[in-house]
Amino acid sequence: MSDSSRDTAEGAGWGEAERGAYRRLMPDHVEKLFWFDPGTMWAARNGVLASWFGDPTGRTRGRWVAGREAAGAPADKVIRRHEGERFSFMVIGDPGEGDDSQYAVVPGFLKVSQGTDFAVITSDVIYPVGTTDDYGPKFFRPYQDYPAPIYAIPGNHDWYEDLGAFMRVFCDDAPPLTPEPKPRPLTRAWWRTLLWHRPRPADEELLAQARKLRATPEQTAVQPGPYWAIDAGPVRIVGIDTGLLGTIDAEQGAWLREVSRGPRPKILVTGSPLYVDGAHHPCPIEGGGTVDDIVRDPAHHYVAAIGGDIHNYQRYPVDVDGRTIQYVVAGGGGAFMHATHTIPRVSVANVTEDDFRCYPLRGDSLAFYSRLYGRRLRLPRLLTLTAAEATAVITERLGIRPGRTPTADTPVTRRARLVATLLGTGSRPDRGSRFRLPVKKIYTQLFSPGSVSYSPPFFKCFLRLDVTPEAVRLRCFAATGNRPQELDPPVEDEIVIPLA
Numbered sequence: 001m002s003d004s005s006r007d008t009a010e011g012a013g014w015g016e017a018e019r020g021a022y023r024r025l026m027p028d029h030v031e032k033l034f035w036f037d038p039g040t041m042w043a044a045r046n047g048v049l050a051s052w053f054g055d056p057t058g059r060t061r062g063r064w065v066a067g068r069e070a071a072g073a074p075a076d077k078v079i080r081r082h083e084g085e086r087f088s089f090m091v092i093g094d095p096g097e098g099d100d101s102q103y104a105v106v107p108g109f110l111k112v113s114q115g116t117d118f119a120v121i122t123s124d125v126i127y128p129v130g131t132t133d134d135y136g137p138k139f140f141r142p143y144q145d146y147p148a149p150i151y152a153i154p155g156n157h158d159w160y161e162d163l164g165a166f167m168r169v170f171c172d173d174a175p176p177l178t179p180e181p182k183p184r185p186l187t188r189a190w191w192r193t194l195l196w197h198r199p200r201p202a203d204e205e206l207l208a209q210a211r212k213l214r215a216t217p218e219q220t221a222v223q224p225g226p227y228w229a230i231d232a233g234p235v236r237i238v239g240i241d242t243g244l245l246g247t248i249d250a251e252q253g254a255w256l257r258e259v260s261r262g263p264r265p266k267i268l269v270t271g272s273p274l275y276v277d278g279a280h281h282p283c284p285i286e287g288g289g290t291v292d293d294i295v296r297d298p299a300h301h302y303v304a305a306i307g308g309d310i311h312n313y314q315r316y317p318v319d320v321d322g323r324t325i326q327y328v329v330a331g332g333g334g335a336f337m338h339a340t341h342t343i344p345r346v347s348v349a350n351v352t353e354d355d356f357r358c359y360p361l362r363g364d365s366l367a368f369y370s371r372l373y374g375r376r377l378r379l380p381r382l383l384t385l386t387a388a389e390a391t392a393v394i395t396e397r398l399g400i401r402p403g404r405t406p407t408a409d410t411p412v413t414r415r416a417r418l419v420a421t422l423l424g425t426g427s428r429p430d431r432g433s434r435f436r437l438p439v440k441k442i443y444t445q446l447f448s449p450g451s452v453s454y455s456p457p458f459f460k461c462f463l464r465l466d467v468t469p470e471a472v473r474l475r476c477f478a479a480t481g482n483r484p485q486e487l488d489p490p491v492e493d494e495i496v497i498p499l500a
């Protein structure tokens with residue numbers, strides 16, 4: 001097995017390494033996603049409108065679900081597979097930018113996924129707005145050689161065109177939505193409807209050609225709607241749709257409570273992680289309660305909750321009344337990287353820094369962003385830190401054991417401390433933090449999507465889960481964009497989850 005980022009800097013993708021062969025998989029022309037383009041920003045406005053004028057996602061989702069049931073989808077929304085007592089599946093989150101960072105994941109994904117029975121995409125299948133015409137280069141083409149079915153739960157970006165393309169691709173060409181009654185003039189709903197981004201007409205010939213890339217019977221996956229459950233072997237995998245704003249509607253909440261009952265061990269897959277960046281986000285349910293209330297209920301037997309949306313890997317082993325539930329963030333499947341060096345020293349739900357795992361390591365994240373800002377601001381000599389410098393200053397700043405031991409002779413200089421402060425290391429409110437560059441909320445919402453790196457290391461990742469009657473073995477594999485990690489994807493984290 002090759003070195004991981006916890007072993008060496010080369011294992012993390014730093015240094016002079018042969019670039020991966022992933023570019024051979026890419027289309028001849030790749031349109032780079034630039035979020036500051038006025039057309040893109042205007043097309044992606046629905047999330048903002050929902051937060052201002054009320055979120056219509058629940059009603060729209062209900063209409064989609066009703067249409068699928070009328071077309072013959074199972075009312076319980078359970079997909080029953082027959083893998084036997086032992087099976088394996090893949091999880092990949094937030095993949096669909098269609099550029100280098102997405103395709104760099106594919107060679108390692110195909111290698112590690114050999115022998116798996118299906119895959120699940122958790123959140124944001126397609127960027128920027130879930131358009132039908134984007135499914136060719138951002139879904140069908142990259143995963144054309146994965147021989148098993150792929151199921152998905154939508155993310156907020158898939159909802160920017162009312163989920164129409166998602167439903168067509170994953171839900172057996174679901175019938176079009178029935179129109180809603182027009183709202184009363186000058187109400188909040190009226191303003192929202194007036195400004196709402198509507199789906200653009202699809203190029204049907206383009207979609208038909210794209211479908212041929214994953215057209216074998218073994219690759220076919222039909223799911224009953226945007227939320228579903230899969231009964232496979234000894235476990236039930238429950239996928240929920242958190243829509244535009246990271247919540248679920250009352251109808252889906254009632255279904256979740258019902259499908260969670262019973263002694264079968266369960267794994268939740270959600271577009272909004274319940275623990276992330278050192279904080280708890282239990283995910284409210286319309287009408288009362290939270291998703292995490294359901295996950296924590298011992299009668300429901302959840303052993304893990306895996307969420308997308310945040311583009312890195314994190315794991316929180318939370319003790320709930322004497323049993324451990326693994327809360328995982330797994331959104332590093334292809335989109336731009338969310339920083340991990342901004343995560344403070346972890347202390348949440350009795351999970352300490354020693355229990356917490358993340359990828360990329362905080363030092364690698366800081367080195368990556370220092371290099372990115374050095375290029376963008378044309379101040380490379382001031383801002384760029386080596387991986388060793390970044391690891392050393394992270395260790396000092398947060399008072400933690402480094403994920404990778406820094407070189408003994410690497411000093412922590414004033415410049416390194418300044419860069420760490422500017423780039424928001426650990427989000428500590430220490431002196432000078434007011435001068436941070438926008439690496440967290442502002443950066444990830446605005447600047448970061450426009451600053452995607454097109455050269456390795458990319459710090460992408462995906463999961464493989466191997467299930468037996470006794471346990472689930474969960475492994476996080478890295479994809480850097482370099483050839484060594486393509487040939488032998490390193491394991492960045494591994495945990496065996498008992499099912500007893």
